Amino acid sequence: MTNRKEVAKLAGVSEATVSRVLNGIGPIKESTRQRVQEAARQLNYELNAVASSFARGRSGNLGVVVPHVPKVHLFSTYYFSELLGGIGDAVHAKGYGLLLLFRDPSVTYDYVSLYRTQRVDACIILGSSAIPSETEAIVRLAEEDLPYCVMDQRFDHPRLNIVAADHERGSYDAVKHLIGQGCRRIGFLNGAPQYSNSWDRMTGYRKALIEAGIEPDESLIYEGNYSRTSGRMAASSVYANLERLDAIFVGNDRMAIGLMQGLRELGCRMPEDLKIFAYDNSDAASFTEPPLSTVKVPFYEMGRLAADRLLDLLANKDQGNPVINEKLLTDLVIRRSTGS
Amino acid sequence: MTNRKEVAKLAGVSEATVSRVLNGIGPIKESTRQRVQEAARQLNYELNAVASSFARGRSGNLGVVVPHVPKVHLFSTYYFSELLGGIGDAVHAKGYGLLLLFRDPSVTYDYVSLYRTQRVDACIILGSSAIPSETEAIVRLAEEDLPYCVMDQRFDHPRLNIVAADHERGSYDAVKHLIGQGCRRIGFLNGAPQYSNSWDRMTGYRKALIEAGIEPDESLIYEGNYSRTSGRMAASSVYANLERLDAIFVGNDRMAIGLMQGLRELGCRMPEDLKIFAYDNSDAASFTEPPLSTVKVPFYEMGRLAADRLLDLLANKDQGNPVINEKLLTDLVIRRSTGS
Structure with missing residues (x-):
């Protein structure tokens, strides 16, 4: 032959x-x-790709596992679309296919079977969370020494493969900037607690306040779920405390946009009555009125890095699977929502 | 066994x-x-998925071919992210994988080889255009009776599989609305001419004007490439004609956003000095100041429909491959950029 x-x-x-x-x-x-x-x-x-993959024991595909939530247009969220863009560019450059796999977030996902059935050679896990069954499933990937990478989620376990951004530092920087602008009473609209992101932002927020001699005030901390709707729903509670607030730090741009819409309807002027500092630096952050000051997260670069590292591992299998552990830095983008 | x-x-x-x-x-x-x-x-x-797929002659994957353009964050564009969302939901519901394949738009893509090598069982082609080599490649898919669907691009050829939106009608409706608002001198910032979309919008624009007894004025027609930058670059030419313009119709929201940014910097007030009607109804259209009147295109539904039709074909192979030819209707969303 x-x-x-x-x-x-x-x-x-x-x-x-x-x-x-x-x-x-x-x-x-x-x-x-x-x-x-x-x-x-x-x-x-x-x-015959399938036949030859079978002979080689390879699919030629990098798997990307994403949560499937009915009615949420996942790819229209900045977070997922930028991560996927970076992964896609790496995959394109190295001649791999990108196999998107949708999971139901309420059900434990059997990552290992993706490899056993040779659907993927490696996989990147987006939208992971720290609930115990998920942690267990990720740990199993590590124990079986399979090539994988979790995106932007920490676990209480050493030596898992992770590419993340330094959200503690990003949040610390944002709150410190507000303090530098003369704000003392700074609220926080955080996202859902099952993501390590949310905890890291909380840590950074508290650290900046305490360092400036400001006691964090639990009554000024609000919780949403990173959706625009949840930001809008927080508007009335934030508005009720308006006299006690100089500024509010918000865990992502989408919630900040919803919050601004809700507050505007209640008659609140921004930044005059309340300064807002958001998070992500999505496209939309520059379109709002006022445009949003926000923490720029290098999602595209994170996706690209995770995919490049995994595809390099596949190309150099004899070197084993060294632990991937990368934390990228964020930047501040200052616009009118925090004043001048 | x-x-x-x-x-x-x-x-x-x-x-x-x-x-x-x-x-x-x-x-x-x-x-x-x-x-x-x-x-x-x-x-x-x-x-063993690969082994069993090989036995069945199936990959279990729906391919989605997307153009790869360096530095363009494809998934962050509303058009692609919504189409992919609809395709993803269909694929998820039917237990298929979604294999993303990146093509260089400047090189002829050999779609047929995707099937020959069993990487995909069917494919959806996004970002296709009417250049001759591309038309030829699509026609070959039809001639070989392979299951495929082209998204939102017409060809000068009968019996190709297409799911599209009625952009002629959408544009006609938008321009007619402007005329109803008292506008007579209506400019048009169109996208690139290799897409049938652009031609359809031009046809609808002219039709609405002529029907109202207004002679289309070639000097008020501008061309961009659907990017925000190209909209911004058109601002100075549009501004130079401001005295001769009541309104401008723009081929997508991204260009409209760029155009508005550019015009605002030149001192133009919208909608007072110029009304703007955009196209797509992306998320961003509601965040701009003023929020954009725009033509709502059901991209998500288009993606879902194309994928559902193809996966149904795969499940009922004995029925042959009937031609897929669907044209979905658009809607108008009226906001402040066109006045009250």
């Missing part, structure tokens, strides 16, 4: 190029593509 | 449930999952 090596030799290209042409993975120069196809025809060689 | 049927019988579930559990496709009740895994263990049965 003809093999890939012979096709590569006849076409005068590398074996990788033969695979790329016959698997339809671009970009390939048109002339190269024709030469490879002609060589494959002459040698009566047709690559 | 043990087969799936025996596992299903021992576990007291359907064969489909066995596949779902062993392929890690949720949602599955925890107790069911454990029962199936226990049965598989007892019978020494382990499903």
Whole structure:
């Protein structure tokens, strides 16, 4: 039986190029593509991706597990779309496929079976949380030494593969900026507590206050679930405390946008009556009125880094699976929602 | 060798449930999952997805081909993220995987090889255009009777599989609304001409003007490329004609947002000096100041419909591949950018 090596030799290209042409993975120069196809025809060689993957024990796909929540348009959220963009670019550059797998967040997901059934060679887990059954499922991936990476979620367990952003530092910086603007009474609209993100933001928020000699006031801390609706719903409680607030720090832009809409309807002027500092630096943060000061999170770079690290591991299997543990820094973007 | 049927019988579930559990496709009740895994263990049965797909000649994946453009964060565009959301929900409901495939838009893509190499069972093509080599590649899919669907792009060829929106009608409705508001001198910032979308919008724009007895004025027609930057770049030309314009119709929200930013910097007040009607009804359209009147396109529903139709075809192969030809209607969403 003809093999890939012979096709590569006849076409005068590398074996990788033969695979790329016959698997339809671009970009390939048109002339190269024709030469490879002609060589494959002459040698009566047709690559069957599934058959050859089976022989190699590889699928050629990087899996990306995302939560499936009915009615939530996941890809329209900045967080997921930017992470996926970074992962997609890495996958494109290395000729892999990106297999999106949807999970029901209320059900324990059996990550290991994705590998056992050879649907993926490695996987990235988005929207993970710290509930015990999820932690257990992730730990099992580590114990079986499978190539995986959890995105932006910490666990109470050493040596798990994680690429994250430094949300404690980002939050600390944001609150410190507000204090520098003369704010003393700073509220916090946080997201849901099952994400380590939310805890890290709380830690950063408290640290900045305490460092400035300000006692954190529990009655000024609110909880939403990172959706715009939850921000809007918080508006009446925030408005009721308006006399006791100089500013509010909000866990993401979506909640901040909802909160601003709700507050505006109640007659609150921003930043005059209340300064707002948001989080993410999504596109929308620059479109709002006033535009939002916000913590810029390098989601795209995080996705790209996680995928690059995993695909490198796959290419260098003899080096084992060293632990991936990366924490990227955030930046402040200052706009009119915090004053001048 | 043990087969799936025996596992299903021992576990007291359907064969489909066995596949779902062993392929890690949720949602599955925890107790069911454990029962199936226990049965598989007892019978020494382990499903190898690739091996079994090979036997069936199926990958279990729906392919989605998307253009890869460096530095453009594709998933952050409303158009792609909503289409993908609809496709993702259909795929999730039917237990398929969604294989994202990135193509270089400047290179002819060999769609047929995706099937030959069994990477996908069917595919949806996003961001297609009417250039001749692309048309040829799509026609080849039709000639080989492969299950595929092109999203929101028409070709000069009968009987190709397409799910689209009625952009001629959407544009006609938008311009007619402006005329109803007393506008006579209505400009048009259109997108790039390789998309049938752009031509359809032009047809609708002209039709509404001519029907109202207004001669279309070529000097008030501008061209961008659907990016925010291209909208911003058009601002100075539009501003130069401000005295001759009552309103401008813009081919998508992103360009409209860029145009508004550019015009505001030049001192133009909207809607007082110029009314703006945009297109898409992305999230951002409601955040801008003023919020944008816009044509609402059911992208999510279009993606869902295309995927559902293809997955139905796969499930009923004996019925052949009837032509898919759907055109969904748009709606007008009226906000402050067009006046009251």
